Amino acid sequence: MMFKKVLSLITGEDTTAVSFTMPKDRPFKKRTERELLQLESEIGAQLFGPIPPGHHREFFCFDDKTWIWYEEWKDPKTGRRQTTTTRYEVHEKGILKVLEGARYAFIEGEELANLEAATALYYERVMREVYGYDPHTGLPLGTAHSLS
C-alpha cells in the first residue's frame, strides 16, 4: 500500500487501481515493472540500517536518472504523521538532491560518498536477488563465467 502511495507522489499518477499482489506462488511468471520496483525497494529500505519502530522507508532506483528515498513516521509528541521524500537526480555536473519545497543542491563530500556506497550495495543485491544476474559480469547467476 505504502509503495503505491510513494509512486503516486513521484509520478503524479493515481496508482490505487493497480493490483500489487505479488505472484509468490508463481515464481516463473513475469512481473510488471512496478512489481519489480517494489521488490527492489524492499531491498533498498534495508541498506541504511535498522528502521526505527513506527517508521516506514522506501529507497529505490526509479529510472535511469533518479533515485528516491521516502521516509514516513509518526511524531511522538504530536502523534501526527510526518513524511519526507528526497529525490537524487543524475546530472552531467553531479548528483542533484531535490527536497520538497523546491530546495535543491548538488551533493558532495560525505553525503555523496554515502549515496554512492548505498547504490553500490543496492546494485549488488538487486541484480543478484531480484534479477538473478551477476552484478560484475552481467551474466545469469550459476553460469560458468559468473563464478570466475
Place this chain on the structure above:
Amino acid sequence: MSELSQEVSYLPPREIIPSAIEGEVARDAQQESSKKIINLDPAQALQRADRERLAKIEHQPTARDLIAQRSLNLYATRRHEAA
C-alpha cells in the same frame, strides 16, 4: 636528406642490439630523464605533478559516474525483465 633521418638510418635493426647494450641505453635514458626532472624549477615541477595527478583523477570514475552507470543498468534490466 635531413639530419634526423640520416641519424636514424645509422641505427642497427632492433633485433641485433645486444641486450647488454639495450640495458645500458635504457639506464642512460632513465638517468637523463631523472636529470630533466631534477632540473625543473619548483614551479614547473609543481605544475607537472598537478598535471599527472589530474590525469590520474580524470581516468578514475567519479561517484557521480558510478551512480549514473548503476542507474542505467538497473533501469535497463528492469525494463528487460518486466512483463
